[in-house]
Amino acid sequence: MRSWKVAVVLAVISLLLAVALAAAQEPVRDFAQLNTRLRPGDTIWVTDAQGREIKGRIQTLSPDAVVLKGNGDRTFGAADVTTIRLRGIDTLRSGALIGLGVGAASGLALCAAGDATGSDWAWCGAIFGAIGAGIGVGIDALTPGRKILAYRAPGAAGAPSARLSIAPVVTPRARGVAVLVVF
16 A cells, blocks of 8 residues: 555656656757747847857847847857857746646655545645645746757857756566666
């Protein structure tokens, strides 16, 4: 009876981690592919070859240059740009869903630890899930969307050097989490 409770908690945690990892996107490495991530009117931060970061709104975007409108128009050629970042859109929905999942999982874990029975499971998940959703919406409303790396020039410094992979392990003889770090 106790083993299926652990399996449920591990499955919920794994699902939450999988959703977070699936949202990550690799930046484009070819300047000509910027139109797949950016469009005129977007606010971006361009880091030039000298390491200066310039914020501006895209006026025009072509396969070999981007023109920013800000304190005067600035044109950046492909050779002059090391990275381009943009502010990600963060809706309150994502905070609510993450908070709901974390709250419900915490409630179920507490019920499992306290040997709850019958309808107590539903109440634990519902109450803690609602509290978590409220906290998630509040946190999401107070934090702006983070900057997302849309472009990194080939050979630019700051390329990721390590990867982390987390997966649940549930077998008849073992239960746990497998962690893989690749350098």
